[in-house]
Amino acid sequence: MTPIRVLAVASEIYPIVKTGGLADVAGALPAALKEHGVATRTLVPGYPDVLKALPAAETLLQWPEFYGGPIRVLGGTHDGLDLFALDAPHLFARPGNPYVGPDGRDWPDNGVRFAALSRMAAEIGQGTLPSFVPHVVHAHDWQAGLVPAYLHYGRQPRPGTVMTVHNLAYQGQFSPDMLATFGLPQDAYAIRGVEYYGTISLLKAGLQFADRITTVSPTYAREIQGDDGGMGLGGLLRERAGVLRGILNGIDLSVWNPETDPHIAARYGASHLATRAANKAALQRRFGLEPSGEALLLGVVSRLSWQKGLDLMLETIPTLLSEGMQLALLGSGDRDLQDRYSALVQAHPGRIGVVIGYDEALAHLIQAGADALAVPSRFEPCGLTQLCALRYGAVPVVSDVGGLADTVLDVDEVAMEGGAATGVKFAPVTAEALAHALRKANLLFNDDVTWRRLQHAGMTTDVSWNNRAGQYAALYRDLIAARQAAQ
Structure with a gap:
């Protein structure tokens, strides 16, 4: 050659x-x-x-x-x-x-x-x-x-x-x-x-x-x-x-590898997911969330902007709370969105945690500890956070656009019996459609067999270069x- x-x-x-x-x-x-x-x-x-x-x-x-x-x-x-x-x-x-x-x-x-x-x-x-x-x-x-x-x-x-x-x-x-x-x-x-x-x-x-x-x-x-x-x-x-x-x-698999990652509380792989629970507990402590293995913990690692759909996520907070879910968000950007998310922490302590800024180590812990990761972008050229989520067993909940559409196989697009589905996609990109996707994710989360299948399919997907x-x-x-x- x-x-x-x-x-x-x-x-x-x-x-x-x-x-x-x-x-x-x-x-x-x-x-x-x-x-x-x-x-x-x-x-x-x-x-x-x-x-x-x-x-x-x-x-x-x-x-x-x-x-x-x-x-x-x-x-x-x-x-x-x-x-x-x-x-x-x-x-x-x-x-x-x-x-x-x-x-x-x-x-x-x-x-x-x-x-x-x-x-x-x-x-x-x-x-x-x-x-x-x-x-x-x-x-x-x-x-x-x-x-x-x-x-x-x-x-x-x-x-x-x-x-x-x-x-x-x-x-x-x-x-x-x-x-x-x-x-x-x-x-x-x-x-x-x-x-x-x-x-x-x-x-x-x-x-x-x-x-x-x-x-x-x-x-x-x-x-x-x-x-x-x-x-x-x-x-x-x-x-x-x-x-x-x-x-x-x-993504660089030498950097994003839950079996060797130095930034997470407990290392794990697709064949030994049980130890992943320690990361969820660590993430809940880090964000001041109530310790609970039963509540779906939704992670967000994003720029806070209109493009990323983080204003839509705000509109779905009542759904998230009524479904018994938790939110751990890391990001910065639009000042108004930063203020509104920070206010949610005061209004809903123990249920919503927010860190304004960017912290590479914390981003790794969110991928390792969140049950699902939301990427509700209005447009997304490729997206890397959902690739990391697949690698780490955080089931992606994403809008059906750009690279999100290309990298996540929706539960309704692929027969679950085949074991190939890796996440939940929604369209159009509206607060209503996102809320529906979050409810669907919560339903799937409460079916242990189905959720493990989603995680395993994501973790064995080739997201490398x-x-x-x-x-x-x-x-x-x-x-x-x-x-x-x-x-």
């Missing part, structure tokens, strides 16, 4: 910097690709945490001026990841969240920051670092969206380009006055260029110029070609449907072959 060199470009990567699922994918996919003959190096911004994680990094490139200041490109490894870091203190030497300042607002120079990241990726793609000249540059989300544009307008030859959309709702829109700052030619500001309803859209740039487009589930790939799911880009995606493909995300990485490797090889044939 001919080795393939891929330069991945991402604005965050687990375990160094994480705000969402993008980091998990960027961190897990390279290792899985190694098994398929793909050598990946990932270019990331030189945030303080990134530089701290690369204490022995080698300086591979040094320029006195690059988008407003001096830069270095560092090469190093961390936790098995081969990394390039764009060390640009004037752009990335800022503490905290990668995208927003201490006031919670986007950094005003985000356009320049991620244009610089994309430009450096294009430079590496064109051979600026002779030690690693990639066959393919794989750009992730809007922060890397200008990579295919720079390569399109730059000198030839160039590598193949892949653009992956993790969430079409985030498009990276900036003033058209930034065109020269970004270093794009005037004719790039056009409908078949980077122009998007009077702005420059970095995501649109990637979708317009990439050789191949992927997104993170087959159903989401279909949804984003529609006028509603396309969020203003549906027409472009329909036009480019021939190069668009949905490939499901996976193994097959998914193979699809990416095949995509890269097809792209390289197509480009060679066209030359």
Whole structure:
């Protein structure tokens, strides 16, 4: 098998910097690709945490001026990841969240920051670092969206380009006055260029110029070609449907493994589920819930937002309480939703527990201790929490959209006698339908045999990167072959 060199470009990567699922994918996919003959190096911004994680990094490139200041490109490894870091203190030497300042607002120079990241990726793609000249540059989300544009307008030859959309709702829109700052030619500001309803859209740039487009589930790939799911880009995606493909995300089984997980109270597996009860007890203590093995404990690990349907979950609280269920929620986001969930703890002590924020260890305990995990998203490109839930025996209760539809087999879709059903899905995405799904889950929970069957089917489902990485490797090889044939 001919080795393939891929330069991945991402604005965050687990375990160094994480705000969402993008980091998990960027961190897990390279290792899985190694098994398929793909050598990946990932270019990331030189945030303080990134530089701290690369204490022995080698300086591979040094320029006195690059988008407003001096830069270095560092090469190093961390936790098995081969990394390039764009060390640009004037752009990335800022503490905290990668995208927003201490006031919670986007950094005003985000356009320049991620244009610089994309430009450096294009430079590496064109051979600026002779030690690693990639066959393919794989750009992730809007922060890397200008990579295919720079390569399109730059000198030839160039590598193949892949653009992956993790969430079409985030498009990276900036003033058209930034065109020269970004270093794009005037004719790039056009409908078949980077122009998007009077702005420059970095995501649109990637979708317009990439050789191949992927997104993170087959159903989401279909949804984003529609006028509603396309969020203003549906027409472009329909036009480019021939190069668009949905490939499901996976999870890193070395991180998400209930048999070895250091973050949970008791380790267990599909063949010895009885010890899982200790995690439920620990979770109830952590959230101040009444100790009870009989009450269905519903977990939520989510951003608190309209997209995630957490306002709908609020409307179902009377159902949850009347059914005798408990709720353990971990998340942050919309301030109003945070306040309303926090108020529920005071109104219903012992029944509802809420932790505002994000805690990786606590997320693991919720997966290990909750009986069911709710993901009521209005749209969901793939979703990772339901994959973790399957792995940990927390039966998913999910909306029938995007990657949730692709990864959970509903009890009404599959004959339970076959043992293949893994969760409960609901549609349409309304509070009424969610309440009905919660009642159904509670009914199933009270049937021990059926519930164990659901848990076992979920825990033995393949949620790893193994097959998914193979699809990416095949995509890269097809792209390289197509480009060679066209030359």
